[in-house]
Amino acid sequence: MKLAVLATLLxxxxxxxxxxxGGRVASSAVSESKxxxxxxxxxxNPAVKFFDPLNLAEAEFWGTSNEATIGFLREAxxxxxxVAMFAFVGYIVHANGITWPWAMTLAGDPFPKVSSAPEAWDxxxxxxxxxxxxxxGALEMWREAKSGTHYMKGGKIGYYPPFxxxxxxxxxxxxxxxxxxxxxxxxxxxxxxxxxxxxxLAQLGIFGFLCEQTIPGSVPLLSGVVPxxxxxxxxxxxxxxxxxxxxxxxxx
Numbered sequence: 001m002k003l004a005v006l007a008t009l010l011x012x013x014x015x016x017x018x019x020x021x022g023g024r025v026a027s028s029a030v031s032e033s034k035x036x037x038x039x040x041x042x043x044x045n046p047a048v049k050f051f052d053p054l055n056l057a058e059a060e061f062w063g064t065s066n067e068a069t070i071g072f073l074r075e076a077x078x079x080x081x082x083v084a085m086f087a088f089v090g091y092i093v094h095a096n097g098i099t100w101p102w103a104m105t106l107a108g109d110p111f112p113k114v115s116s117a118p119e120a121w122d123x124x125x126x127x128x129x130x131x132x133x134x135x136x137g138a139l140e141m142w143r144e145a146k147s148g149t150h151y152m153k154g155g156k157i158g159y160y161p162p163f164x165x166x167x168x169x170x171x172x173x174x175x176x177x178x179x180x181x182x183x184x185x186x187x188x189x190x191x192x193x194x195x196x197x198x199x200x201l202a203q204l205g206i207f208g209f210l211c212e213q214t215i216p217g218s219v220p221l222l223s224g225v226v227p228x229x230x231x232x233x234x235x236x237x238x239x240x241x242x243x244x245x246x247x248x249x250x251x252x
Contacts, residue, residue: 032067034057068152073150078158088202091117115227
């Protein structure tokens with residue numbers, strides 16, 4: 001069910017991104033140069049404007065061009081922003097003890113009633129965690145394989161291709177939106193900028209929650225609001241597939 005909801009929302013979000021074309025689009029559309037990024041930054045945040053202390057806008061990752069690198073970074077920001085928005089809302093939902101009314105597992109185990117999202121993740125059986133991660137990986141593979149021109153080669157940033165309705169139930173397709181169908185390009189661009197800003201804020205928000213939980217007092221505004229967490233937020237599985245946990249005693 002969670003995967004169905006996620007796929008539906010991804011399809012709906014993709015409606016704001018025009019379908020990619022076979023040829024190279026204009027640089028202003030994909031923000032493939034530093035000048036484009038500076039212009040976009042002024043639209044997104046007139047107060048801060050362009051901020052690049054690591055000089056990533058001039059980098060060339062993996063021996064590619066600067067344009068390809070900017071395409072990769074722009075796509076990464078959109079993805080991280082979308083995931084962070086899901087995470088921020090999900091954290092609040094779990095913190096308030098809201099769960100699905102049905103069983104979580106085939107064995108009949110209920111969804112855990114916890115006080116924070118990290119605790120909820122820890123309560124999921126490891127097999128369930130693998131299912132979630134593999135499902136996310138499948139969604140990522142679909143985006144990479146079905147989006148036409150790649151975002152590192154001039155493709156549309158943030159585009160997610162709809163699922164083939166002939167092979168999947170209608171629930172997995174994009175939500176039809178009449179307002180998007182008639183929306184002009186300027187409105188779509190403005191709303192995409194809103195999505196970017198919301199994604200940036202959500203990234204700060206979710207890490208604020210996690211920092212306060214793992215380092216009490218690190219975020220004064222959240223002191224006493226979120227409970228402490230003694231687990232490892234950067235370890236999604238109980239045991240690493242690389243056996244790294246065996247090295248931790250030696251490192252400590």
